[in-house]
Amino acid sequence: MASALAVGIVTPLLAHHSPAAFEATKTVTLVGTVKEFRWQNPHSWIEMMVPNDKGQEVLWAVELTSPTYLVKGGWKSNTLKPGDKVTVVGRPLKTGEPGSAIFTSVTLADSRTLTERPARLGGPATP
Amino acid sequence: MSRAIRRGVPAILVAVTLAGLTIGAQAPAGRGRAGQNAAPAPPAATATGEPLSALAPENLNKPRPKAPFDLTGNWFISGSVPGGGWLFGRTPAVLPKLTPNAQKHFDAYAAAVKEGKVYRDDIGQCWPAGMPVIMTRVWPITMIQLPTAVYMMSEFMNSLRVIYTDGRPHTDPDVVVRTFNGESIGKWEGDTLVVDTRYFTDLDKHWVDQGIPASKDFRMIERYKLINNGNTLEGEWTLIDPQNWEGEWKGTRRWNRVNDHDIQEVECLPDMNQHLQSTSSSVHIR
Numbered sequence: 001m002a003s004a005l006a007v008g009i010v011t012p013l014l015a016h017h018s019p020a021a022f023e024a025t026k027t028v029t030l031v032g033t034v035k036e037f038r039w040q041n042p043h044s045w046i047e048m049m050v051p052n053d054k055g056q057e058v059l060w061a062v063e064l065t066s067p068t069y070l071v072k073g074g075w076k077s078n079t080l081k082p083g084d085k086v087t088v089v090g091r092p093l094k095t096g097e098p099g100s101a102i103f104t105s106v107t108l109a110d111s112r113t114l115t116e117r118p119a120r121l122g123g124p125a126t127p
Numbered sequence: 128m129s130r131a132i133r134r135g136v137p138a139i140l141v142a143v144t145l146a147g148l149t150i151g152a153q154a155p156a157g158r159g160r161a162g163q164n165a166a167p168a169p170p171a172a173t174a175t176g177e178p179l180s181a182l183a184p185e186n187l188n189k190p191r192p193k194a195p196f197d198l199t200g201n202w203f204i205s206g207s208v209p210g211g212g213w214l215f216g217r218t219p220a221v222l223p224k225l226t227p228n229a230q231k232h233f234d235a236y237a238a239a240v241k242e243g244k245v246y247r248d249d250i251g252q253c254w255p256a257g258m259p260v261i262m263t264r265v266w267p268i269t270m271i272q273l274p275t276a277v278y279m280m281s282e283f284m285n286s287l288r289v290i291y292t293d294g295r296p297h298t299d300p301d302v303v304v305r306t307f308n309g310e311s312i313g314k315w316e317g318d319t320l321v322v323d324t325r326y327f328t329d330l331d332k333h334w335v336d337q338g339i340p341a342s343k344d345f346r347m348i349e350r351y352k353l354i355n356n357g358n359t360l361e362g363e364w365t366l367i368d369p370q371n372w373e374g375e376w377k378g379t380r381r382w383n384r385v386n387d388h389d390i391q392e393v394e395c396l397p398d399m400n401q402h403l404q405s406t407s408s409s410v411h412i413r
Contacts, residue, residue: 018248018337020240038402041393042284045402061402068391094243 021093022102028092030060030101037080041066046080046088046106052098062090064103065116073116085109171293181276181293189293191274195318196353198270198277201390202360202382204263222339222372229340229371236338246338253395254332257307258324258347259364261286263336263380269390277313277320282390290322297325305343307333322349335366342370358384 032050044064049057064070067077080086086108090101107113171179171186179186225233232247239246250256262268266283275293280286290311297303297312309324327333329343348365359381366376 018245018251020245020248020337021243040396040399041391042395043399047402066391066393068388 019102021095023091023094026091027089027104028101030062030088030090032060032086032088034080034082034084034086035059036082039067039070039077041068044070046086046103048086048088058098060088060099060101062088062101062103069116074114079108079114080106178295179293181273181289181291186275186293187273189274191294192315194272194274194292194315194320196320196357198272198320198351198353198360201267201269201385201388203267203385203388204265205359205381205383223376224373225339226369226371226373232340233338247334248337249332249334252400253397254330255286255307256283257286257327257333257341258288258309259335259366261288261308262382266393267385267388267390268382280390282393284393284395285390290320292320297323300326305329309345309347316350318352320349320351322347322351324349335368335371340371342368344368344370360384 030048030050032048035047035049037047038045044067046062046064048060048062050060052058067075086106088101088106089104091104092098092101103116105113105115171183171189173179181187222233236246245251250260256264261281261283264281264283266281268282269280271278275291277290277292279288279290281288286308288308288311290313292313292315294314295312298310303310303326305326305328307328310326311322311324313320313322315321324347327341327343327345331340333341333345335341335345345366345368348367350363352361353359354361360383362380362382364378364380366372366378367374
């Protein structure tokens with residue numbers, strides 16, 4: 001079931017496109033089943049089926065950062081597989097349209113929660 | 128097989144790296160004094176007068192003043208300068224006075240953002256980002272410096288930019304092929320690398336940032352120094368485009384050296400946007 005709640009931390013997306021259409025802080029929680037998980041640059045993505053308020057299955061596409069940063073957050077290419085039951089938190093479209101969100105976190109069937117590492121690489125302190 | 132090759136980094140960078148190592152090993156000592164103010168050397172040429180490639184051994188080995196610093200490494204944009212880091216989707220801290228043409232785009236962009244929509248996100252539609260965006264988005268940049276050129280490869284769509292420092296002039300405007308990264312000619316002025324970039328594309332798909340277009344008359348003057356014991360690259364940028372804003376638009380950008388990351392192959396694939404509703408949904412204004 002999709003529901004909205006507020007969170008205070010937003011991880012910047014390593015994006016090749018504009019994030020203007022997405023909420024900056026408001027999030028949606030998606031409880032559903034993984035249809036496909038794509039591990040690739042510049043974005044990985046999760047497609048999952050999520051029942052709406054009427055019990056109808058709705059396809060949601062959740063966009064993640066690149067594998068470089070997912071690896072640093074503990075992900076592997078096989079972290080998600082079709083059929084996995086997961087809870088995903090993401091930032092939905094500002095228009096309120098269902099079906100699309102930018103990833104914030106996922107809780108797996110084994111109760112582990114994974115996020116993205118912020119799009120910031122190691123290096124010296126900034127002057 | 129090298130790690131770079133296995134990871135799919137374009138062969139040109141591997142070749143350049145190897146060329147640099149070879150030339151570095153062969154380079155005569157005392158090529159010049161660091162920081163010397165040198166007049167641009169005349170372009171190297173073959174016996175028949177044809178200009179030499181930046182990677183031709185004769186050009187690489189030509190005696191010239193030693194560069195005051197070496198940009199070779201991986202770099203990542205720093206947000207330490209207000210308004211000078213990641214501008215994507217945000218209003219720059221300092222905007223020049225826009226011309227009516229640019230103001231029309233910027234107002235439409237601002238209105239779209241208010242409505243939760245995306246205005247002319249050509250990059251999301253797989254058009255090249257071009258300069259300066261390839262250096263201001265949150266993607267690392269590999270730089271390889273040779274005596275004749277600085278090769279820059281942004282991980283952002285693996286965009287290649289070459290800054291020629293072998294003394295060649297800009298190409299005849301009647302011959303040059305206009306591009307999204309432009310043609311960059313650099314020279315050393317004391318401890319500073321000064322780069323003049325011209326000849327950008329005339330396609331209306333090139334943006335300085337969201338809502339701010341770049342025309343074929345767009346020109347960039349960049350002045351680079353290494354600070355923070357060589358771990359931070361600082362660039363003073365002057366952006367000129369009389370079609371889109373008045374006068375010179377100046378700003379500072381910084382990049383931090385990154386030692387724990389090699390760039391990967393990143394492509395905008397034809398089928399990718401079908402799975403990313405942020406690039407394919409009805410909220411886009413094209």
